Amino acid sequence: MRDIPKVELHLHLEGGAPPAFIRGLAKEKSVDLSGIFRADGGYTYRDFWHFLQVYEAATSVLTSPDDYARLTTAVLEESAANGVVYSETFLSPDFCGGGDVGAWREYLHAIREAADRAEAQHGITLRGIITCIRHFGPERARPIAECAAQTAGDWITGFGMAGDELKGKPADFKWAFDCAREAGLRITVHAGEWGGAQSVRDALDALQPDRIGHGVQAIDDLALVDRLAEDGIVLEVCPGSNVFLGVCKDWRSHPIEKLRERGVKVTVSTDDPPFFGITMTSDYENLNRHFGWDEEVFAEVNRTALEAAFCDAATKEKIAKRLGTKAP
Ligand SMILES: [Zn+2]
Numbered sequence: 373m374r375d376i377p378k379v380e381l382h383l384h385l386e387g388g389a390p391p392a393f394i395r396g397l398a399k400e401k402s403v404d405l406s407g408i409f410r411a412d413g414g415y416t417y418r419d420f421w422h423f424l425q426v427y428e429a430a431t432s433v434l435t436s437p438d439d440y441a442r443l444t445t446a447v448l449e450e451s452a453a454n455g456v457v458y459s460e461t462f463l464s465p466d467f468c469g470g471g472d473v474g475a476w477r478e479y480l481h482a483i484r485e486a487a488d489r490a491e492a493q494h495g496i497t498l499r500g501i502i503t504c505i506r507h508f509g510p511e512r513a514r515p516i517a518e519c520a521a522q523t524a525g526d527w528i529t530g531f532g533m534a535g536d537e538l539k540g541k542p543a544d545f546k547w548a549f550d551c552a553r554e555a556g557l558r559i560t561v562h563a564g565e566w567g568g569a570q571s572v573r574d575a576l577d578a579l580q581p582d583r584i585g586h587g588v589q590a591i592d593d594l595a596l597v598d599r600l601a602e603d604g605i606v607l608e609v610c611p612g613s614n615v616f617l618g619v620c621k622d623w624r625s626h627p628i629e630k631l632r633e634r635g636v637k638v639t640v641s642t643d644d645p646p647f648f649g650i651t652m653t654s655d656y657e658n659l660n661r662h663f664g665w666d667e668e669v670f671a672e673v674n675r676t677a678l679e680a681a682f683c684d685a686a687t688k689e690k691i692a693k694r695l696g697t698k699a700p
Contacts, residue, residue: 373656376670377457377695379677380641380652381560382585382608384503384534385440385461385483386431387644388447391415397433397442405429415647420566420617423647424507424536431467437482440468444486444498450645452494454652457694459496460682462503462534464516471515473522480523497691499683500528501560502552506535510544517548521555529682532560532585537567543578558582558682560608565619569593576605583608583680588619591627594634601635606680612650612658613643623662639677675700 391414398405408426410416417426434443451459463483469475480500487498502520504513513533520531531552533545542561549559563575565586572590575581576599587607590596600607611626613619620626632638640659645651659665665673678691679700692699 373660374453374455374653376455376656376667377674378455378652378656378670379639379674379681379691379695380451380456380459381583381606381639381677381681382610382641382643383447383451383459383461384644385443385447385463386434386467387427387647388450388461388642389430389434389443390446390450390646391430393443393446394430394433397439401433401435403433405433414649421536423617427644427647434467437468437478440479441482441486444483445490448487448490448494448496448498451652452490452496456496456652458499458678458681458683458687458691460499460501460530462532463500463528464503464505464534465519466505466508466512466516469519471512471519473515473519476519477523480528484527495694497683497687499530499681499687501530501532501682502528502557503532503534504545504548506533506537506545506562507539508535509540510548513545513548514551517551520552520557524552524555524557526684526687529558529684530560531557532562532581534562534585537562537565537571541578542571542575546578549579560585562586564589565614569596572596572600576603582606582682586610586614586619588614588627588631590636591630597631597634597636600631601637604637606637606639606676607631608641609638610641610643612645612655613648615658616648616650623658626662628659629663629665637676637680638673639680640673671695671697 468479
């Protein structure tokens with residue numbers, strides 16, 4: 373399972389931070405983060421909302437472009453060790469320069485340099501999707517969309533929204549998404565992780581995304597499932613994350629296979645893997661164990677992911693070779 377070449381579309385860069393890396397950085401900066409670590413060194417928290425707090429505490433030690441370069445290196449080494457050959461990561465100018473375009477460019481430059489080194493060393497390609505944070509509100513999303521529009525191109529390829537799905541409505545963020553779309557960016561929105569099937573409908577109707585982050589709660593509304601299948605909306609499913617955070621009570625009850633059987637384009641990603649004690653390899657092992665997914669199914673899922681990737685055709689051709697398939 374580890375050696376299967378994988379395409380991952382839904383990974384928050386800060387959410388990929390290995391706990392040892394964050395602990396080391398906190399120590400260098402004399403920041404006391406002892407409250408967010410378990411005795412064995414992993415991250416600790418009670419539920420999704422506490423997770424968001426721990427996440428923000430952990431990311432508070434990432435304060436400079438150099439910190440983000442080191443973070444990128446640490447995250448890509450871990451991804452490559454799990455067979456990932458192409459990754460799209462969510463980047464938040466909120467955390468990288470506070471929404472200022474000039475500061476954001478410096479962070480982006482450092483991240484890209486680290487990504488280029490990782491590609492040369494480990495054969496993993498990274499592209500960025502800029503995300504606004506839903507619970508920071510629509511006004512905060514505007515400068516973030518401007519950062520996205522100003523740096524859109526062959527590396528920053530998409531715009532999205534993460535954060536607490538129960539706060540605000542997708543329609544409130546229409547200005548930000550229109551701004552990003554006009555700059556040529558592709559669109560993905562977190563929905564249907566906590567907000568129910570209706571949150572997926574709201575995101576589709578208000579923001580016309582190419583992909584939905586999570587979307588698994590669509591399973592409670594079969595007309596919506598059929599709409600996703602017919603419109604070819606790709607779901608960035610993060611099953612290990614869903615099981616760990618309690619979106620689904622266990623692996624057996626996870627809807628990924630039901631969605632796939634009904635014709636929805638599903639892909640597999642890890643979201644914030646070290647925060648959940650998971651990797652792409654462990655998710656593949658669980659999908660194999662609980663749903664019998666074999667190499668053929670994984671090959672199909674990775675082809676779907678490559679097709680749905682926001683990178684350009686030349687990059688897709690390069691990645692297709694690593695997957696041992698034809699470019700979509
Ligand atoms: Zn996410």
